[in-house]
Amino acid sequence: MxxxxxxxxxxxxxDAWIDGIESAEFKTLIDAKQRSIVPMIVIYVVGYIGLSVxxxxxxxxxxxKVVGAVNLGFVLIAANYAMSWVLAIVYARISANRHDPLVKxxxxxxxxxxxxx
Amino acid sequence: MNLITVAMFAIVLLISLGITAWAxxxxxxxxxxxxAGKGLTAAQNGFALAGDxxxxxxxxxxxxxxxxxxxxxxxxxxxxxxxxxxxxxxxAEPLRNTGTYTIxxxxxxxxxxxxxxAAAIVGTIVxxxxxxxxQMAGAGVLIKLLFGFRxxxxxxxxxxxMIVYVAAGxxxxxxxxxxxxxVLMLGAGAIVLFLALAGVGFDPLxxxxxxxxxxxxxxxxxxxxxxxxxxxxxxxxxxxxxxxxLPHVMTRFYTVPDATTARRSVxxxxxxxxxxxxxxxxxxxxxxxYLGPEALRVGNPxxxxxxxxxAQYLGGGKDTVGGQLMLGFVSAVAVATILAVxxxxxxxxxxxxxxxxxxxxxxxxxxxxxxxxxxxxxxxxLVGVIATLLGILAEGVNxxxxxxLAICIAASANFPVLVLSLFWRRFNTGGxxxxxxxxxxxxxxxxLIGPGYLGANAIWPLVNPTVVALPLGILGxxxxxxxxxxxxxxxxxxxxxxxxIQTGLRSNHP
Numbered sequence: 001m002x003x004x005x006x007x008x009x010x011x012x013x014x015d016a017w018i019d020g021i022e023s024a025e026f027k028t029l030i031d032a033k034q035r036s037i038v039p040m041i042v043i044y045v046v047g048y049i050g051l052s053v054x055x056x057x058x059x060x061x062x063x064x065k066v067v068g069a070v071n072l073g074f075v076l077i078a079a080n081y082a083m084s085w086v087l088a089i090v091y092a093r094i095s096a097n098r099h100d101p102l103v104k105x106x107x108x109x110x111x112x113x114x115x116x117x
Numbered sequence: 118m119n120l121i122t123v124a125m126f127a128i129v130l131l132i133s134l135g136i137t138a139w140a141x142x143x144x145x146x147x148x149x150x151x152x153a154g155k156g157l158t159a160a161q162n163g164f165a166l167a168g169d170x171x172x173x174x175x176x177x178x179x180x181x182x183x184x185x186x187x188x189x190x191x192x193x194x195x196x197x198x199x200x201x202x203x204x205x206x207x208x209a210e211p212l213r214n215t216g217t218y219t220i221x222x223x224x225x226x227x228x229x230x231x232x233x234x235a236a237a238i239v240g241t242i243v244x245x246x247x248x249x250x251x252q253m254a255g256a257g258v259l260i261k262l263l264f265g266f267r268x269x270x271x272x273x274x275x276x277x278x279m280i281v282y283v284a285a286g287x288x289x290x291x292x293x294x295x296x297x298x299x300v301l302m303l304g305a306g307a308i309v310l311f312l313a314l315a316g317v318g319f320d321p322l323x324x325x326x327x328x329x330x331x332x333x334x335x336x337x338x339x340x341x342x343x344x345x346x347x348x349x350x351x352x353x354x355x356x357x358x359x360x361x362x363l364p365h366v367m368t369r370f371y372t373v374p375d376a377t378t379a380r381r382s383v384x385x386x387x388x389x390x391x392x393x394x395x396x397x398x399x400x401x402x403x404x405x406x407y408l409g410p411e412a413l414r415v416g417n418p419x420x421x422x423x424x425x426x427x428a429q430y431l432g433g434g435k436d437t438v439g440g441q442l443m444l445g446f447v448s449a450v451a452v453a454t455i456l457a458v459x460x461x462x463x464x465x466x467x468x469x470x471x472x473x474x475x476x477x478x479x480x481x482x483x484x485x486x487x488x489x490x491x492x493x494x495x496x497x498x499l500v501g502v503i504a505t506l507l508g509i510l511a512e513g514v515n516x517x518x519x520x521x522l523a524i525c526i527a528a529s530a531n532f533p534v535l536v537l538s539l540f541w542r543r544f545n546t547g548g549x550x551x552x553x554x555x556x557x558x559x560x561x562x563x564x565l566i567g568p569g570y571l572g573a574n575a576i577w578p579l580v581n582p583t584v585v586a587l588p589l590g591i592l593g594x595x596x597x598x599x600x601x602x603x604x605x606x607x608x609x610x611x612x613x614x615x616x617x618i619q620t621g622l623r624s625n626h627p
Binding site: 020021026029030033037040041044045047048049051052053055056057059060062063067068069070071073074077078080081083084085087088089091092095096100103106107110 | 188189191192195196198199201202203205206207322325326328329337338339340343345346347348349350352353354357377380381383384387388391394395398612613615616619620621622
């Protein structure tokens with residue numbers, strides 16, 4: 001296992017990244033990643049830190065009854081579970097469908113560049 | 118002593134020792150010892166992550182906190198799931214793409230300077246020991262209770278178990294011990310959930326109404342445990358960022374072949390552990406419904422026996438076979454849980470000492486492969502012995518504060534250093550030392566003068582100082598970087614770092 005991994009790494013020239021980092025393909029990858037990850041980070045930070053701040057400073061508000069004895073606080077806690085799971089699936093899908101193909105393009109180019117030298 | 122517990126625990130122990138013997142024969146190289154040959158699948162690593170991240174504090178603690186303090190317990194339980202969003206979006210794939218065995222590898226890959234590695238080593242060791250000691254002490258109390266051994270004998274038994282797993286079987290044995298424990302834990306959770314819901318016609322709303330009626334109108338409000346509002350915010354911040362700085366969980370991403378598998382293993386753990394965390398909230402209110410708040414307060418310090426007591430009740434009660442069976446099962450799972458977590462912690466600490474300190478810092482990487490493995494095994498034994506001794510010394514000491522401290526240091530010192538190493542061009546060795554130093558000192562200092570340690574005589578109002586220590590850690594990292602001055606060569610190399618983080622190119626080449 002370990003040997004096979006090392007072989008696949010050794011085919012690439014040590015300075016292959018110099019071309020890679022400047023390439024248009026790599027910039028496209030970084031842009032695509034930032035466009036999808038930054039909004040998701042904003043959503044979960046606001047959702048979760050918002051809940052923590054309300055739990056500290058708006059205790060009676062979180063006690064507002066929603067369904068039977070269950071209050072707004074427990075509804076927001078449940079919403080945080082749902083938020084985490086939905087974001088996980090969305091991230092996994094975007095990564096597999098959009099980012100991974102872009103990564104492959106960049107790596108293929110680096111391999112080609114590495115052999116050319 | 119519950120014979121069923123002993124029998125069930127003996128079965129778990131025999132299976133894990135069998136796995137250790139199998140793993141020991143397959144563990145020859147450093148990549149085997151630290152990273153299970155980088156050959157785990159996404160599902161295997163997902164279960165192992167769940168095994169690593171769900172300590173006894175989660176398995177027993179969250180249920181107990183909810184039963185005793187209502188909503189604050191539920192807030193404790195949801196944070197560890199949200200924490201994996203941080204890991205998924207920012208850490209798991211970059212870590213897998215830049216490091217080999219430890220968090221120190223990532224820092225060293227970026228900085229190439231010994232002081233940066235030394236700071237990372239100190240961070241890992243302090244966090245792991247702060248995490249290990251309460252686990253050892255908790256295991257001592259639990260085994261004493263279950264089997265009737267003396268406290269020090271109980272701690273030594275746990276220490277012996279973890280040393281054998283780690284020193285003989287390395288990451289492969291540790292991973293499978295965690296996978297088995299996760300399966301047992303989720304199985305126990307599913308059985309308890311089914312029985313609890315069956316008692317109320319599968320309507321969990323009954324638990325909330327009944328718990329409020331029995332435990333008082335304030336029970337379902339926040340603030341019953343964390344009186345200071347800033348402690349609620351610290352809890353949130355600590356969890357959200359602290360998990361990503363915990364070395365024993367993060368090193369699990371080195372056990373998979375590539376970043377894609379690392380990512381898929383995070384999705385697995387988010388559903389496995391997340392579902393379990395959600396269940397602990399149901400178990401907590403169900404315990405108040407079935408057993409009543411008075412029964413839970415007697416002889417149940419910190420609420421840690423709530424889940425075993427609930428399981429016993431649901432199995433048929435104290436004097437029935439079903440009750441004994443359920444109590445025995447849940448207790449055996451609790452011991453297995455602690456053993457798996459301390460094994461993971463021992464392995465991560467050995468990595469920091471043997472790989473980072475001895476091989477990379479002292480010997481500059483010039484150590485033969487078989488000697489590295491030998492050093493790693495010997496280190497595992499030493500770390501295990503030290504942890505056992507500290508666990509014995511901790512008898513009767515309030516060690517719960519140490520768990521909070523470990524998470525606080527991970528969030529305030531390790532997390533900023535790790536993230537800035539991965540994503541900030543100007544970050545340098547001065548920043549690593551500044552961030553690690555200020556984050557560590559402010560976390561430890563504020564925790565020691567706070568109510569978690571000094572009780573009523575506290576000089577500082579918060580149990581969990583993350584809300585202050587985290588900004589200080591970030592400040593230390595930024596100011597340290599600026600003071601150290603610019604190094605054009607170093608900043609130029611950041612291009613290579615970014616390229617490798619994003620593509621994983623040469624990721625299995627140190």
